Amino acid sequence: MTRPLLPGLQEFSEKLREIWECRQLTNLGHQHAALEGRLSEVLKVQNVSLFNSGTSALMVACKGLSLEGEVITTPFTFPATIHVLAWNRITPVFCDIDPNSMNIDPERLESIVTPRTSGILGVHVFGTPCDVQRIETVANRFGLKVIYDAAHAFGVEIEKKGIGTFGDVSMFSFHATKLFHTAEGGALAFNDGRLVDRIRLLGNFGIKGEERVVLPGINGKLNELQAALGLVVLKYVSRERQKRRRLLHTYKERLRDVEGVILPENVPGVRKSYQFFAVRIDRKKFGRSRDFVYNEFRKFNIFARKYFYPLCSEYPCYSHLPSSDASKLPVANTIAGQVLCLPFYGGLSEDDVGDICSILKSFQRT
Numbered sequence: 001m002t003r004p005l006l007p008g009l010q011e012f013s014e015k016l017r018e019i020w021e022c023r024q025l026t027n028l029g030h031q032h033a034a035l036e037g038r039l040s041e042v043l044k045v046q047n048v049s050l051f052n053s054g055t056s057a058l059m060v061a062c063k064g065l066s067l068e069g070e071v072i073t074t075p076f077t078f079p080a081t082i083h084v085l086a087w088n089r090i091t092p093v094f095c096d097i098d099p100n101s102m103n104i105d106p107e108r109l110e111s112i113v114t115p116r117t118s119g120i121l122g123v124h125v126f127g128t129p130c131d132v133q134r135i136e137t138v139a140n141r142f143g144l145k146v147i148y149d150a151a152h153a154f155g156v157e158i159e160k161k162g163i164g165t166f167g168d169v170s171m172f173s174f175h176a177t178k179l180f181h182t183a184e185g186g187a188l189a190f191n192d193g194r195l196v197d198r199i200r201l202l203g204n205f206g207i208k209g210e211e212r213v214v215l216p217g218i219n220g221k222l223n224e225l226q227a228a229l230g231l232v233v234l235k236y237v238s239r240e241r242q243k244r245r246r247l248l249h250t251y252k253e254r255l256r257d258v259e260g261v262i263l264p265e266n267v268p269g270v271r272k273s274y275q276f277f278a279v280r281i282d283r284k285k286f287g288r289s290r291d292f293v294y295n296e297f298r299k300f301n302i303f304a305r306k307y308f309y310p311l312c313s314e315y316p317c318y319s320h321l322p323s324s325d326a327s328k329l330p331v332a333n334t335i336a337g338q339v340l341c342l343p344f345y346g347g348l349s350e351d352d353v354g355d356i357c358s359i360l361k362s363f364q365r366t
């Protein structure tokens with residue numbers, strides 16, 4: 001479904017020479033500092049703190065904001081979003097999603113806040129922003145912190161504002177499957193400069209000085225080799241975005257009139273991430289189920305992905321929670337049965353996309 005963006009090997013090895021010359025492999029060196037600086041510009045956010053994965057970054061975000069008790073979140077996400085709450089001994093409370101954005105439905109938020117709620121963990125699924133304004137309103141009313149999992153939202157902007165400027169802290173993932181990546185890696189982005197020290201300490205064993213350890217931190221450090229890879233990959237991100245923009249256009253043109261294939265909509269004022277191309281298969285209108293399409297595609301060597309199926313609320317570790325009851329998550333359950341991410345990366349040709357669309361159309365039964 002995707003293929004990592006890779007710069008030329010020559011260009012990367014020249015970058016590695018800088019590391020070999022100074023012999024610092026990790027512990028927040030020059031490459032690390034340079035990448036933080038560049039990302040702060042690219043993401044248009046005041047503070048960026050690098051981590052060795054999006055998951056460790058999110059773990060630190062929860063600790064950094066002292067979340068506890070219950071946190072309201074979405075069941076329609078990658079497992080890490082919810083696991084991070086469990087690792088912080090926080091009870092996830094699942095909120096149903098909006099059928100268009102596929103993100104937390106702000107309409108339902110207030111009714112599930114309890115005295116134990118300490119925060120909201122939203123996910124900008126497939127790069128579509130959550131309703132940040134209404135989430136902020138609810139958060140302010142109840143004194144809740146807001147964290148966003150922006151793993152799919154690299155480069156997303158709302159009215160020219162970086163997506164990482166919304167909420168208290170946002171997490172980005174730089175895993176190889178993400179548009180911008182460091183093979184493995186991640187970052188936290190936030191406006192509040194007072195969080196800088198705390199977040200850095202929590203990601204580095206809480207070590208404040210040679211003889212001072214002040215917080216129960218973890219090893220969340222991104223090493224110099226990966227930071228260097230990020231600096232080189234970053235140069236190719238805008239070219240990759242251009243390619244994906246054309247592919248997205250081709251997909252939409254070719255699938256526009258196919259009954260029962262629901263396409264992602266443009267959101268006015270929002271700069272896209274081009275992370276995924278997710279369609280929904282409406283079984284009644286298309287005449288075939290999402291699973292049928294997924295299985296048939298495999299026969300043509302087309303590997304689509306059912307992101308995100310099953311819902312996190314269906315995992316055995318969370319299905320016992322009161323908020324996991326399927327009757328409380330009707331929209332999420334419907335969408336998890338419809339969604340399919342189609343191949344989407346710059347290395348695809350327009351012809352490839354044309355073929356995928358023709359094959360998809362051939363499955364239709366009307």
Ligand SMILES: *Cc1c(COP(=O)(O)O)cnc(C)c1O
Nearest residue numbers: 053054055078080151173174175
């Ligand atoms: C990729 C991803 C993560 C995990 O990030 P890692 O960098 O792999 O730890 C978390 N949430 C979402 C929504 C993701 O897509």
